[in-house]
Amino acid sequence: MGMITDSSTVSSGSAPQLAHPPTPVPRISDPLKAQVESFNFFYANGFQALHGINMPIADNQVTALIGPSGCGKSTLLRSFNRMHDLYSKNRYEGRIILLPENINLIGPELDPIEIRMRVSMVFQKPNPFPKSIYENVAFGLRVRGETNKRYIDERVEKALRGAALWDEVKDNLDKSGFALSGGQQQRLCIARALATDPEILLFDEPTAALDPISTAKIEDLVVELKKTVTIIIVTHNMQQAARIADYTAFMYLGQLVEFDQTNQIFTNPSNPMTEQYLTGRFG
Amino acid sequence: MSDVSNDKIVQLRSQIARRKRFDRIFSSIGGFLVVLSLLTLGVLFVNLVIDGWSALTSTYQAKADQSGFGRREIIGKLIQEGSEWKLQLRPLVLTDVDDATLQPLVGKEVGVKGRMARAPESGFDPSSVGPIEGPVENYDLVGTLTRQQMSVIDSQGKTVQTAVYTLKARPILVDVSGIDPSKLNPGQDVSVDPKRALSGGAVVASNIVPLVTKNFFNSFPSRDPEQAGILSAWVGTLLIMLVTMVISVPLGVAAGIYLEEYAPKNKLTALIEVNIANLAGVPSIIWGLLALGLFVYIIGTGRSIQTAGLTLGLLVLPIVIISTREAIRSIPSTIREASIGLGATKWQTVRYHILPYSLPGILTGSIIALSRAIGETAPLVTIGALTFIAFLPPPPVEYKVPEAEWAVYQEALKANPSAPIPEKQWHFQPTEWLKSGFTVLPIQLFQWVSRPQKEFHYNAAAAGVVLLALTLGLNGTAIYLRYRLRRKISW
Ligand SMILES: Nc1ncnc2c1ncn2[C@@H]1O[C@H](COP(=O)(O)OP(=O)(O)OP(=O)(O)O)[C@@H](O)[C@H]1O
Numbered sequence A: 001m002g003m004i005t006d007s008s009t010v011s012s013g014s015a016p017q018l019a020h021p022p023t024p025v026p027r028i029s030d031p032l033k034a035q036v037e038s039f040n041f042f043y044a045n046g047f048q049a050l051h052g053i054n055m056p057i058a059d060n061q062v063t064a065l066i067g068p069s070g071c072g073k074s075t076l077l078r079s080f081n082r083m084h085d086l087y088s089k090n091r092y093e094g095r096i097i098l099l100p101e102n103i104n105l106i107g108p109e110l111d112p113i114e115i116r117m118r119v120s121m122v123f124q125k126p127n128p129f130p131k132s133i134y135e136n137v138a139f140g141l142r143v144r145g146e147t148n149k150r151y152i153d154e155r156v157e158k159a160l161r162g163a164a165l166w167d168e169v170k171d172n173l174d175k176s177g178f179a180l181s182g183g184q185q186q187r188l189c190i191a192r193a194l195a196t197d198p199e200i201l202l203f204d205e206p207t208a209a210l211d212p213i214s215t216a217k218i219e220d221l222v223v224e225l226k227k228t229v230t231i232i233i234v235t236h237n238m239q240q241a242a243r244i245a246d247y248t249a250f251m252y253l254g255q256l257v258e259f260d261q262t263n264q265i266f267t268n269p270s271n272p273m274t275e276q277y278l279t280g281r282f283g
Numbered sequence B: 001m002s003d004v005s006n007d008k009i010v011q012l013r014s015q016i017a018r019r020k021r022f023d024r025i026f027s028s029i030g031g032f033l034v035v036l037s038l039l040t041l042g043v044l045f046v047n048l049v050i051d052g053w054s055a056l057t058s059t060y061q062a063k064a065d066q067s068g069f070g071r072r073e074i075i076g077k078l079i080q081e082g083s084e085w086k087l088q089l090r091p092l093v094l095t096d097v098d099d100a101t102l103q104p105l106v107g108k109e110v111g112v113k114g115r116m117a118r119a120p121e122s123g124f125d126p127s128s129v130g131p132i133e134g135p136v137e138n139y140d141l142v143g144t145l146t147r148q149q150m151s152v153i154d155s156q157g158k159t160v161q162t163a164v165y166t167l168k169a170r171p172i173l174v175d176v177s178g179i180d181p182s183k184l185n186p187g188q189d190v191s192v193d194p195k196r197a198l199s200g201g202a203v204v205a206s207n208i209v210p211l212v213t214k215n216f217f218n219s220f221p222s223r224d225p226e227q228a229g230i231l232s233a234w235v236g237t238l239l240i241m242l243v244t245m246v247i248s249v250p251l252g253v254a255a256g257i258y259l260e261e262y263a264p265k266n267k268l269t270a271l272i273e274v275n276i277a278n279l280a281g282v283p284s285i286i287w288g289l290l291a292l293g294l295f296v297y298i299i300g301t302g303r304s305i306q307t308a309g310l311t312l313g314l315l316v317l318p319i320v321i322i323s324t325r326e327a328i329r330s331i332p333s334t335i336r337e338a339s340i341g342l343g344a345t346k347w348q349t350v351r352y353h354i355l356p357y358s359l360p361g362i363l364t365g366s367i368i369a370l371s372r373a374i375g376e377t378a379p380l381v382t383i384g385a386l387t388f389i390a391f392l393p394p395p396p397v398e399y400k401v402p403e404a405e406w407a408v409y410q411e412a413l414k415a416n417p418s419a420p421i422p423e424k425q426w427h428f429q430p431t432e433w434l435k436s437g438f439t440v441l442p443i444q445l446f447q448w449v450s451r452p453q454k455e456f457h458y459n460a461a462a463a464g465v466v467l468l469a470l471t472l473g474l475n476g477t478a479i480y481l482r483y484r485l486r487r488k489i490s491w
């Protein structure tokens, strides 16, 4: 895995079923946090889920990944913290450069644990541990060997405040994370991801399982969080992408069809497929 | 128009009724079978309890320092009167007596001379009983005689009337010279050998042996069904289960975790998986053969508790592995991903999440495995379990005379009856019990069943009750634990 291939060999005609050739590397003016270059991904069964992805990730901005079901959004997102390493035989090709150090996230020489300590993830379905609220948030610190109770207390409070959950749970930190509502659970998972001060926060359809009020809370939170962390979010909800994302990437059949500033994509897409998708003609 | 729709509804209803008929049939058959199986279990248990009840509840008294209780003993209670110690004998029953000679003595003071013991707890040759003539000291025992008419069944199975005499002896003096009186306890039940103890109307204290109450659970097996118990069997079962658990649980859990969390998913692990499932179904006697060849003959662990524990440990290992894996698989992968996603290592994920959340399943599986092992007989017979054991495995710490010195003392005793008894010493032997021979409950049960006497069958039933209670208890614990621990974690 992680073989670095020349981008020209990868991008040429690797997906004949797609009518559109892959986009060249988009240029943006914002400072970058990461850069995806000629990225291919193969699942253990040999299925190639991503074809020659080129995409910048702007620092302290929200980047949304949209596209029809099965187009590879989750696959791309999970590559950012090497989640695919959990199942052996999954294979990366190309590079995902983390800036400013200029290191290749998916390089085999890089310990995935190091990546996961810098890039945290929030999943579609809230997945708190069946432990207390406090322990849920403290877990990331504990695995780093942190034992100073006072310090952990501080960080737990800060993370819970950051996830806009503190006021609701501050008197019940010993309560099980399972006892919270779905929206609260998701914010608990965000707090858990925040506790270790990640540089990038990945969200995979974080509101798909939530009611509108909880969804609005999470959306506000995402906008608030981008002051301190770079955010990549997968969403099926166009309005949500339009509301919170600075950049949007439209994917189709494992390829990146179009990448641009969100208002550009939604008001004036350059690719007819993007427009068709946004207007609901397929997907 | 309405006719058509009516038709349709009628058709629909008959169709639904037809389909529902199967539900009814299946649910009634299922319900019937459940009731039947519960009934069977109930009848089985009640039957065992009825058969075994007398054996389970009966008690008898035996000498404290010996497993059995000799027939030619007389027993009584120590009493203290001022500075004097006395022995209050239990009433002595005289059977097979010449009614004509003894009848005139009824109600009078009689004396007993001579020490011929005849029957259990009876003691005296009736011919040695007579009216008191001369000084009381000439008699070994002095007491009053009572007579009772009783029906007994003779050897031909006929009921005959016979006279039974009972001698209520006066307390006899105990000669405590040369003995530390603090070792005697007033009110204690003791046994005396009449051939050695009585001399000149007094009992020599050094010949008095304390008695303890014995029952089914703290007696060794015996030729006498009334005195036979399951002490060596349940101790053996318990110790072997300990070894089995120590071997199968850590190994099985570790193997399960490795296979689920660490092992790469390839052809080899698939093969191992299939093998483990097959091993769980291997007949237990095959395990016995394997253990006999490997442990007893090649490694040389002997026909001992350790071999038995190893064998049963291996036998139930697949069950522990499979239940561990099942428990781990029931944890959603999102939990694993959440932990890994936060930068935890594999081991941290196992230690903080996988193991705690699968603990209920692992515990239940281990207990079920144990309850399977507890009833295993065949592999233990194969490796050479003993069927009659009147000793317990050596305890880890013991205060005793060293064996070598004891042998020397026995030799010396032949030449010099008053050779000094060697000193006792502390012995630390923490692993000695592992090398001891053993028997277990099911083997003891089988041994009793195969005896012709009916009384032994009651003992077998009683052992069955104990075994069944142990198994049901273990399974009950498993169900309770699953219920208690699962309640806290639900996905
Ligand atoms: N473990 C896997 N093994 C093989 N193929 C997979 C695996 N997971 C996903 N895929 C395939 O990869 C492609 C991309 O899947 P992915 O989950 O990234 O889609 P997605 O865009 O997130 O879809 P959705 O919006 O429905 O979540 C799909 O065709 C899917 O069938």
Ligand SMILES: [Mg+2]
Residues within 6 Å of the ligand: A073, A074, A075, A204
């Ligand atoms: Mg997805």
